[in-house]
Amino acid sequence: MALRIGFFGGAGKVTGSNFLIESARAKVLVDCGIEQGEDACLPCMREAFPYDPKSIDALFVTHAHLDHVGRIPKLVADGFRGAIYLTPPTRDLTELILRDAAHILAERARQENVPPLYGLPDVEAALSLMQPLAFHEEREAAPGLSGLLRTTGHILGSASVRIKDEDGTSIAITGDIGNSPSPLLPDWEPIPDADAIVMESVYGDRLHPPRETRVAALREGLSRALKKGGTVLMPAFSLERTQLMLYELSNFFTAGELPEVLVFLDSPLAAKVTAVYEKWGGTYFKEAAEDEMRREGSVFEFPFLKKTLSHEESNAIEAVPGPKIIIAGAGMSHGGRIGKWEEKYLPDPKTTLFIVGYQAPGSPGRRLAEGTRSVRVNGVQVSVRASVEVLEGWSAHADRDGLLDFAQACVPQPKMIFAALGEPASERFLAQRLHDYLGARASVAESGATWEVTKQAVTRL
């Protein structure tokens, strides 16, 4: 028997993950994400899906990042009625991310005077279809097709998805693969039983510094910054990056490596995400971190941490004298509460801004990382007299060697590995290395292409 895989998003692009796997009798989707960043085609996101959503039997979700879940409410609004399978933490995180997205889309639609891509009722409808599925619990999801989730160590609950038919022909999608070892998440698991694997390749052509190096750089940077007596600003993505920062800060304070200063988590979304990490940390972290969670209740709490939820609490931060640390979204300084703090504190030479995440070209964060002395944030042009420090290596993605290790661990070797979910150059680089170093048959995933997978061969249609 044969399976087919169609690449409808996340081919030649990091974002917009969307793959269709079909047999003669059933159709299953993996991920239904939105495109983000400067090469995103936002008008495309409004177009009809290239398949009939009513004809899809089930959807599997690899993880809760918006570029993997952001179009699920539209899929449901357009007629999808099947079950949505995802790990329990991914379900909780997806709920937060989609509710937040609905608010942002409504705001953007008001500004542009167009109807929003979807609204809260569509999010509710999507949530009602979700069926949590634990790792390694194989589930018959459609006539003759079953799905299995394995950990990828990328963010809390992140999974690879392997779809198999009755004869054992199988295709796996890795989703995003973590930068293992992480201090919190389990290491990625290899996929030993797929005829074809679709593999992410965001950092297919780059290396990250090791964890000790980046932790030391953060500790030394923070101690320098706090000595100046001003404000430390940290624009951070609400999901995963913020929790990692809180975890490292908590360790620094416990070890007495930093002076005792107030740390403000000025992001209601990040606070809610952190609560989900606390809820599942005892069962979905790596063993050592699970023990720590059970012993201490939370690895993200420390005595000087203040979570400012209301606008009043947030505004009151201004009256607190430095040194102090403010962590807020958005991660690329393109919105959220970090904007008002950048407007206030970037002109002050006592301020230090730490950049700990990917900054898309054209974003205010990218301009700051490149050393601009004047930037537009919060709707106003601001002069930058603050120090700006870029800290490398905090990515939640495996680097080029990590990706090669992952592919090497997938034994027996699949008949084909598709490099996907990366910039075209990075996908090509990964495919070439898989071929050169592992002797694997590898190909770059092309948007719109369909391939047939059998136990004997993998061929393009």
Ligand SMILES: [Zn+2]
């Ligand atoms: Zn991701």
